[in-house]
Amino acid sequence: MAGAATLGFLIALEIAARRYGLPGPITNQAKEVIFAPKSGPLLYASMALMMVVLTWRQRFVAAAVAIGVDVVFALVRWAAGARVTDGHSFGNGALWVILGCAVLALTRRTGRERVLLLKGVGLGLLLVAGRKTGDAWLLITSKTRPAVLDQYVATADHALGDPSWLAGRIVRAAGPVGAHVLDWVYVQLAVAAVVVALYQLRNVAVDRRFPRHHLVRTFLVIGLVGPGIYMIYPVVGPVFAYGTGAFGTGGEQWAVANLWPDTLPPLVTPHPVMYDGITPRNCMPSLHTAWATAIFIHSRKGPRILRYAGTFWLVATLGATLGFGYHYGIDLLAGVVFAVTIEAALRSLDRGWDRAGIQLVAHGTAVFAALLSAARFLPVLMAQHPWVSGPLLILATASVVHGYVRTARRWEPKAAAPAQQPGPQLEPA
Numbered sequence: 001m002a003g004a005a006t007l008g009f010l011i012a013l014e015i016a017a018r019r020y021g022l023p024g025p026i027t028n029q030a031k032e033v034i035f036a037p038k039s040g041p042l043l044y045a046s047m048a049l050m051m052v053v054l055t056w057r058q059r060f061v062a063a064a065v066a067i068g069v070d071v072v073f074a075l076v077r078w079a080a081g082a083r084v085t086d087g088h089s090f091g092n093g094a095l096w097v098i099l100g101c102a103v104l105a106l107t108r109r110t111g112r113e114r115v116l117l118l119k120g121v122g123l124g125l126l127l128v129a130g131r132k133t134g135d136a137w138l139l140i141t142s143k144t145r146p147a148v149l150d151q152y153v154a155t156a157d158h159a160l161g162d163p164s165w166l167a168g169r170i171v172r173a174a175g176p177v178g179a180h181v182l183d184w185v186y187v188q189l190a191v192a193a194v195v196v197a198l199y200q201l202r203n204v205a206v207d208r209r210f211p212r213h214h215l216v217r218t219f220l221v222i223g224l225v226g227p228g229i230y231m232i233y234p235v236v237g238p239v240f241a242y243g244t245g246a247f248g249t250g251g252e253q254w255a256v257a258n259l260w261p262d263t264l265p266p267l268v269t270p271h272p273v274m275y276d277g278i279t280p281r282n283c284m285p286s287l288h289t290a291w292a293t294a295i296f297i298h299s300r301k302g303p304r305i306l307r308y309a310g311t312f313w314l315v316a317t318l319g320a321t322l323g324f325g326y327h328y329g330i331d332l333l334a335g336v337v338f339a340v341t342i343e344a345a346l347r348s349l350d351r352g353w354d355r356a357g358i359q360l361v362a363h364g365t366a367v368f369a370a371l372l373s374a375a376r377f378l379p380v381l382m383a384q385h386p387w388v389s390g391p392l393l394i395l396a397t398a399s400v401v402h403g404y405v406r407t408a409r410r411w412e413p414k415a416a417a418p419a420q421q422p423g424p425q426l427e428p429a
Contacts, residue, residue, distance in 0.1 A: 009224075010129060013136040020143050025132030032095055036077075036084040040091030042131060045194035047094040049216065050101060050124030052201040053116050062097050069093030098124045116208055123216060127190065130223045137227035138280035145234035145281050149376065150241035151256060151270035153284065153328045156375040158267060158383035159390040160329040164238045164322045168261025171323030182320040185313060189291055192313050193219050196299050199306060212350045215298040218343050219291060226287040226338065233372055234281030239325025241273070254279075260325050267383050284372065286327045289335030290342075292317035297343055330375050333397045337368045340404045347411065356407045364400045371396070 014024030023031075028038075037043055047066060051059045070093035077084065098121055105117035157164070171179055185192075193215055200214040235241075243260030254275045259265055275281075292314045299310025321327040341364030348357030371393065374382060382389035 010133065013133060013140075016140055017136045020139065022139060025129060025136045028132050028135065029128060032092065033099070034092070036087040036089060037091035037095070038087045039131065039190075040088030040094075041188060041191050043091035043094040043128065045191045046124040046127045047097055048198060049127060049194055049201070050098050050120045052123075052198065052204045053120035055205060062101070065100075066093035066097045069096050095128075112208065116204075119210060120204075126220055127194070127216065130220050131190065134223055134227065137230070138282055141227070141230045141234060141281040142277055142279055145231065146274055146277065147272035148234050148236050148241065148275045148281055149270075149272060149284075150235050150237070151265075151268070151273060152379045153235055153330055153375050154238065154242065154265045155267065155270045156330055156379035156382045157328045158264075159386045159393060161386070161390070162264050163329040163332075164325055164327065165261045165264055167319060167322035168238070168243075168325055171319070172261070179323075182316055182323060185316040186288065186320040186324070189288060189295075189313070189317065190219075192309070193291065193295055196295055196302065196306065196310065199302050200298065213347060215294060218294045218298070218339070218346055221342050221346065222287060222290045222294060222339060225342065226285065226290065227282070229285060229338075229372075230281050230283075233284040233376070235283035235328075235331070236275055236279050236281055237283045237326045238328060240275070240279050243325050267380070270379055283327050283331050284375075285334035285338045285368075286321055286331040287335065287338075288317055288321050289327070289332045290339035293336050293339035294343060297339075330371060330393065333393055334368060334371045337364055337371065337397055337400050340364055340400050341368060344404055344407070347408070351411060356410060360400075360403050360407050363403055367396045367400050 010025055014026045017024035032038070032043070044066070047062070051062055054062060070090045073092050074089060077089070101117060102121045105114050105121065109117055154162075171182065197215045197219075200211065204210055238260045240254075241256050242265060243255070243258065254273075256273055257265070296310045296314040299306050302310075318332060321332060322329070341361055344357060344360045344364060348354070348361060351357075374389075374393075378389075382393075
């Protein structure tokens with residue numbers, strides 16, 4: 001049922017994208033069998049996810065085949081004089097291995113072994129499909145939502161001290177090295193998720209089954225549900241709405257003003273603004289923040305180096321989303337609440353809904369709706385009273401995080417108490 005629903009969703013997005021004269025997620029993925037892929041690291045990360053169901057010998061063979069196919073593709077492109085100008089020159093081999101394992105499962109495996117290998121293939125393909133689905137969603141938002149609500153969010157962000165303007169100046173002052181690090185972290189977020197997921201799924205090949213809940217599920221649900229919010233609350237971001245002239249984003253004639261990040265936006269009565277039909281309306285909520293939050297949550301049970309990496313990825317992602325002008329501060333708060341609420345809902349679904357889980361999900365949903373509603377209908381009031389509205393926004397977000405931490409601790413299995421050893425007994429003389 002899940003596979004059929006996913007396929008139907010991809011077909012619907014393919015049809016919607018075709019209506020605007022562009023290829024959809026299925027076509028874009030099929031092209032990468034032959035043509036240069038958009039993200040080679042993502043394809044290899046997807047192959048690594050698929051390999052959790054294989055033995056170590058099979059993993060080495062699969063990796064060698066993927067590298068060999070990529071070498072052949074590179075030689076053919078070199079001989080044909082075909083230069084890779086968009087995307088990566090590697091990654092086709094990883095996709096070939098994933099598809100080859102699917103064929104192998106259908107033709108050479110039976111019973112539980114077939115099901116397990118198909119689950120591994122599906123897991124790898126879902127990560128790739130999630131990326132392509134996101135691209136199609138962004139196209140749809142730009143074509144169907146001509147008016148954006150950036151003035152509302154920018155006005156409401158006065159309550160938080162205009163963090164995007166501050167972070168933009170900090171990133172610019174840090175120089176190209178810091179900007180390159182943040183950009184790499186921002187772009188390779190899915191690869192970081194795969195690293196955490198590989199730790200969670202490290203015993204699948206031995207146990208011959210998947211754990212009930214892992215990061216990939218949360219990651220995919222965030223990517224599935226989040227773009228629907230973009231359709232309700234279209235926002236392009238500070239660098240597009242307020243900074244295009246200085247940063248060459250290509251939408252200079254559509255910008256409200258050339259202010260980001262040097263000049264704070266003025267406090268005015270906001271109204272919807274028409275924008276181009278190319279730039280994605282992908283700000284509210286910040287899904288990069290939501291995904292980084294999910295990585296942080298799932299890395300908490302790992303070894304120390306994984307916990308440090310999860311913390312670094314969350315902090316760096318927050319810095320990149322603000323410092324590059326992709327998001328406002330309220331977008332980040334909404335992203336955190338969004339991720340925590342989805343994580344709570346998925347865990348409650350797995351372990352069975354109880355009162356604590358229902359209350360947590362209801363509270364997170366209410367806070368998320370309140371954040372969006374306040375930014376849409378009360379931005380001027382929030383900007384006029386920042387010392388009240390700002391702390392309230394942060395406290396509301398913190399209440400959801402605190403509720404999740406407290407509830408998750410109750411859900412954790414309690415360690416068995418050590419057996420009491422009998423004390424020394426006196427023997428009669």
